[in-house]
Amino acid sequence: MEKKISCCGLDCATCDARIATVANDNVLREQTAEKWRVQFSPAITAEMINCTGCRQPGAKFVHCETCEIRNCVKAKGFETCGDCSEMETCQIVANVHKHVPEAVENLKSLN
Secondary structure, three states: OOOOEOOOOOEHHHOHHHHHHHHOOHHHHHHHHHHHHHHOOOOOOHHHOOOOOOOOOOOOOHHHHOOHHHHHHHHOOOOOHHHOOOHHHOOOOHHHHHHOOHHHHHHHHHO
């Protein structure tokens, strides 16, 4: 499967929201919403589960508009955090990289 690397290094190709959007799978949208309500916010609904990927054209999950990481990358004119010389010491993306170390490897593989 081809990777779709987000601004922070996560692989959007493996994200349930993107998979549900591309496949137009309402069952997976509801399952994802249920899981994300517990993990992130009780306000998430199945209707919100529409995203083609952080850096891909098309629909974005509601969080993308306020994502501090994505907004920082865009403000600096970069494609990803991997383009930034401060990536390895950056506190904005540190939590993602702490919990998903393969995100760093994904970013490094783009260069």
